[in-house]
Amino acid sequence: MVSxxxxxxxxEFHKKIKDAFEVFDHEANNTVDVREIGTxxxxxxxxxxxxxxxxxxVEVEEEEPTGYIRFEKFLPxxxxxxxxxxxxxxxxxxxxxxxxxxxxxxxxxxxxxxLIKYMTEEGEPFSQEEMEEMLSAAIDPESNSIxxxxxxxxxxxxxx
Amino acid sequence: MGTxxxxxxxxxxxxxxxxxxxxxxxxxxxEGKIHERCPSPPPSPGGPSLLARISTHFTxxxxxxxxxxxxxxxMARLETRRRCTWRIFxxxxxxxxxxxxxxxxxFSYLVDHFTPNSNHERDFLNCKFTTERFLQDxxxxxxxxxxSIEVPDNYTGPRLSFPLLPDHATALVxxxxxxxxxxxxxxxxxxxxxxxxxxxxxxxxxxxTCYSEEITVCGDxxxxxxxxxxxxxxxxxxxxERAYVFNGDxxxxxxxxxxxxxxxxxxxxxxxxxxxxxxxxxxxxxVNLRYGLTKEVMHKYKTHGKKIxxxxxxxxxxxxxATLVDEKVLIxxxxxxxxxxxxxxxxxxxxxxxxxxxxxxxLGRKTRRQKGKQPAKEKAARVxxxxxxxxxGRLHLxxxxxxxxxxxxxxPAAAARPGDPGLDGAGSRQAPQEPGGGEPPALHxxxxxxxxxxxxxxxxxxxxxxxxxxxxxxxxxxxxxxxxRGGGCYFGPSVTEQLLQKYNLQFLIRSHERKPEGYEFxxxxxxxxxxxxxxxxxxxxxRGAYVKLGPALTPYIVQYQANKETHRLTMRQRISRVEESxxxxxxxxxxASSLDLLGEFKKHDADKTGLITLSAWAEAVESVLHLGLxxxxxxxxxxxxxxxxxxxxxxxxxxxxxxxxSRENIQSxxxxxxxxxxxxxxAIFRITDSDHSGFISLDEFRQTWKLFSSHMNIDxxxxxICDLARSIDLNRxxxxxxxxxxxxxxIVEQSSTExxxxxxxxxxNTDNSGCSKPSKR
Numbered sequence: 001m002v003s004x005x006x007x008x009x010x011x012e013f014h015k016k017i018k019d020a021f022e023v024f025d026h027e028a029n030n031t032v033d034v035r036e037i038g039t040x041x042x043x044x045x046x047x048x049x050x051x052x053x054x055x056x057x058v059e060v061e062e063e064e065p066t067g068y069i070r071f072e073k074f075l076p077x078x079x080x081x082x083x084x085x086x087x088x089x090x091x092x093x094x095x096x097x098x099x100x101x102x103x104x105x106x107x108x109x110x111x112x113x114x115l116i117k118y119m120t121e122e123g124e125p126f127s128q129e130e131m132e133e134m135l136s137a138a139i140d141p142e143s144n145s146i147x148x149x150x151x152x153x154x155x156x157x158x159x160x
Numbered sequence: 161m162g163t164x165x166x167x168x169x170x171x172x173x174x175x176x177x178x179x180x181x182x183x184x185x186x187x188x189x190x191e192g193k194i195h196e197r198c199p200s201p202p203p204s205p206g207g208p209s210l211l212a213r214i215s216t217h218f219t220x221x222x223x224x225x226x227x228x229x230x231x232x233x234x235m236a237r238l239e240t241r242r243r244c245t246w247r248i249f250x251x252x253x254x255x256x257x258x259x260x261x262x263x264x265x266x267f268s269y270l271v272d273h274f275t276p277n278s279n280h281e282r283d284f285l286n287c288k289f290t291t292e293r294f295l296q297d298x299x300x301x302x303x304x305x306x307x308s309i310e311v312p313d314n315y316t317g318p319r320l321s322f323p324l325l326p327d328h329a330t331a332l333v334x335x336x337x338x339x340x341x342x343x344x345x346x347x348x349x350x351x352x353x354x355x356x357x358x359x360x361x362x363x364x365x366x367x368x369t370c371y372s373e374e375i376t377v378c379g380d381x382x383x384x385x386x387x388x389x390x391x392x393x394x395x396x397x398x399x400x401e402r403a404y405v406f407n408g409d410x411x412x413x414x415x416x417x418x419x420x421x422x423x424x425x426x427x428x429x430x431x432x433x434x435x436x437x438x439x440x441x442x443x444x445x446x447v448n449l450r451y452g453l454t455k456e457v458m459h460k461y462k463t464h465g466k467k468i469x470x471x472x473x474x475x476x477x478x479x480x481x482a483t484l485v486d487e488k489v490l491i492x493x494x495x496x497x498x499x500x501x502x503x504x505x506x507x508x509x510x511x512x513x514x515x516x517x518x519x520x521x522x523l524g525r526k527t528r529r530q531k532g533k534q535p536a537k538e539k540a541a542r543v544x545x546x547x548x549x550x551x552x553g554r555l556h557l558x559x560x561x562x563x564x565x566x567x568x569x570x571x572p573a574a575a576a577r578p579g580d581p582g583l584d585g586a587g588s589r590q591a592p593q594e595p596g597g598g599e600p601p602a603l604h605x606x607x608x609x610x611x612x613x614x615x616x617x618x619x620x621x622x623x624x625x626x627x628x629x630x631x632x633x634x635x636x637x638x639x640x641x642x643x644x645r646g647g648g649c650y651f652g653p654s655v656t657e658q659l660l661q662k663y664n665l666q667f668l669i670r671s672h673e674r675k676p677e678g679y680e681f682x683x684x685x686x687x688x689x690x691x692x693x694x695x696x697x698x699x700x701x702x703r704g705a706y707v708k709l710g711p712a713l714t715p716y717i718v719q720y721q722a723n724k725e726t727h728r729l730t731m732r733q734r735i736s737r738v739e740e741s742x743x744x745x746x747x748x749x750x751x752a753s754s755l756d757l758l759g760e761f762k763k764h765d766a767d768k769t770g771l772i773t774l775s776a777w778a779e780a781v782e783s784v785l786h787l788g789l790x791x792x793x794x795x796x797x798x799x800x801x802x803x804x805x806x807x808x809x810x811x812x813x814x815x816x817x818x819x820x821x822s823r824e825n826i827q828s829x830x831x832x833x834x835x836x837x838x839x840x841x842x843a844i845f846r847i848t849d850s851d852h853s854g855f856i857s858l859d860e861f862r863q864t865w866k867l868f869s870s871h872m873n874i875d876x877x878x879x880x881i882c883d884l885a886r887s888i889d890l891n892r893x894x895x896x897x898x899x900x901x902x903x904x905x906x907i908v909e910q911s912s913t914e915x916x917x918x919x920x921x922x923x924x925n926t927d928n929s930g931c932s933k934p935s936k937r
Contacts, residue, residue, distance in 0.1 A: 098226040
């Protein structure tokens with residue numbers, strides 16, 4: 001198929017963004033709670049870091065932050081993000097290498113304590129809730145460790 | 161408000177040029193880039209080991225950041241799926257409610273447009289619509305005849321004796337927990353005692369925290385016994401120190417509505433001061449017809465089911481309309497309108513409000529067709545549908561004579577008393593508050609056979625009750641008609657404020673709407689929605705909650721999910737299960753509209769390539785199903801996406817069909833239509849089966865189907881229907897079991913071995929022998 005015209009691409013992006021926004025627009029008044037913006041952006045295929053997310057929010061917030069983000073402000077910013085293909089998702093093998101960095105002796109797994117330590121002390125640390133949720137799915141209760149290769153394989157399939 | 165989850169604020173840093181696995185200089189590295197926020201590396205006097213250690217630290221830092229970033233995205237997608245799933249269920253459910261509206265329309269339409277071709281048909285019609293009333297009169301008298309019901313010796317279920325003791329009620333809970341069933345005799349006995357008790361109680365129940373220190377308020381249970389048992393387990397059984405208020409919608413949808421009612425009524429008799437029940441919109445026999453209680457009762461109690469339903473109908477009308485705690489907290493099922501009138505609510509004869517099923521569109525048409533009897537009522541401005549507040553009951557025959565099935569006399573003894581005083585004692589014919597000055601049309605109905613008029617509450621009183629039971633809060637200001645539900649209104653924050661001020665209240669507790677967390681505050685915490693049926697759509701779909709009030713009246717919420725399994729599942733698994741279930745429902749709906757979808761797709765495919773863009777797909781699907789779903793978000797689950805953004809729609813529809821049907825030759829449009837209208841059909845058949853016998857005669861079936869199809873714009877010949885009926889009546893006794901009929905149209909094979917279906921036109925696919933395809937709507 002011939003590569004579509006830019007206007008069509010943008011129109012399609014607009015519809016996608018609108019759909020995603022609406023899922024979280026509980027009061028059907030074209031606003032969402034600012035705390036959901038991250039979820040919306042990620043659901044559109046982007047994978048920003050918390051820092052990048054913070055910057056984006058600053059762009060779409062009102063001058064006087066109200067706690068709500070309006071669709072009119074969100075749409076152009078998000079369209080640009082999609083057009084520029086920013087915050088691309090992380091390929092599986094890069095992810096695997098990240099785990100391997102944390103497992104220098106190449107055991108093939110991380111202990112629960114190690115995972116907790118890294119996830120809550122390094123990078124952009126997890127909240128307790130995030131940590132618990134990850135542990136519930138990742139940790140093999142018998143060995144009390146995460147076999148990260150299997151874990152990635154499981155999560156990636158699920159992601160659809 | 162507005163605070164992000166805390167993340168460590170770190171100073172930004174320029175991209176480091178130190179070697180790392182993430183900067184290979186190829187495209188992968190581009191994608192693996194992360195904006196790093198780390199402190200700059202200090203100068204390293206300590207030699208290579210320190211530098212190496214610092215590099216490792218950075219790398220671990222970056223690795224962790226990468227994993228976290230990926231994980232957060234994963235969770236976000238999961239959360240989105242969860243929301244979408246919720247939306248699917250909600251929109252299908254609302255669509256189901258819209259079906260109910262269509263059903264009303266159907267009957268109304270019939271009544272107005274169907275010209276009986278023969279006396280036979282006319283009689284049939286009238287019979288359907290009047291029989292129930294007369295049946296009720298005589299049945300009511302015989303209803304108290306439970307004493308004659310024998311309880312067999314081998315009955316091992318719970319036994320009740322009156323007056324009821326606390327132990328009995330507790331034993332009942334335990335018995336039901338063990339899946340025992342209460343014998344019909346005790347059910348009827350309990351219901352009669354319940355009615356006797358309720359009759360003495362006022363419309364608005366007043367409770368005080370002086371006597372019982374705490375009051376627990378529970379919301380909708382919808383037949384989910386597990387939740388009730390869980391609440392008693394977690395919060396404690398009712399007692400003089402532990403008061404309970406159950407805020408309506410005890411029944412329908414769930415499978416143990418009867419058991420819930422038994423338990424609730426039993427405790428109410430045992431602790432009359434401390435255990436109260438508010439009426440919900442589902443405590444209504446018309447709603448029960450469609451949403452499950454009627455079915456459940458008939459299935460569990462068979463011959464006695466009829467009696468039980470009759471008295472239940474009455475009991476529901478005697479329930480409290482609202483509860484007031486310490487004169488400060490108002491508890492009612494739905495909500496309020498912008499013209500709340502608690503005085504009127506307290507005074508009106510609640511017993512006369514048999515059903516609150518109101519349908520905006522139906523009534524709209526009705527009033528305009530009253531041959532100019534009265535103009536459409538204009539209520540004070542804000543309600544765009546002035547016909548909202550009309551006569552009780554689903555339908556009536558108006559000028560044709562006869563009275564609607566839902567408008568029988570209010571009490572058994574009143575059956576033959578003409579000229580009974582209405583609400584205000586001066587005859588119910590006037591609706592004095594109505595600016596339009598009109599009267600509810602039903603009051604004009606003259607009974608064809610000369611029997612007395614039904615007794616109606618005034619229009620205003622009626623409307624108050626409808627508003628109480630059906631309204632929902634909204635974020636926007638103002639007050640507008642609740643078109644989704646078909647009755648009541650959407651009320652904004654200032655309406656709440658107005659109400660609280662007018663009656664000097666602190667806040668409002670209501671139910672009626674399911675919430676993912678089991679509860680939700682709105683209107684600046686002045687309105688609390690409490691919903692107690694956990695896992696309402698599917699295991700893992702939502703929590704239930706109840707709220708406790710002490711003397712300080714500070715709400716204390718307790719949440720739960722009454723299913724041990726869910727706790728062990730991860731969020732991912734919970735969501736997958738719920739999602740599967742939602743998707744299944746969605747698949748069904750899509751399948752049922754295959755023909756319409758094909759038509760829409762073709763419109764987007766002018767060049768007849770057989771392909772459409774995914775964008776066009778989304779538009780087409782929405783225009784057919786009208787579910788208001790974010791189709792683009794759902795696309796991955798519904799469409800095996802092709803790489804170049806197009807879809808071969810015909811094969812997609814075929815795949816849909818394959819998913820739904822086990823045998824490919826069951827693909828008639830008739831079947832599809834029936835399948836699509838399955839919920840409506842069921843309700844229609846239940847109404848047709850007016851003696852609740854569970855059987856309808858072939859003739860009744862034919863008549864009903866004919867009426868139904870003429871409304872739904874389906875062109876079906878008589879022969880076709882006859883064949884259909886005959887093929888379903890497998891044992892050839894001239895009767896169709898409703899359940900079996902519906903089963904026949906689920907996703908099961910037509911038994912071609914029986915031989916009769918081969919004669920039946922619908923067994924063949926598209927060659928229209930005798931049946932024409934349903935016309936597109």
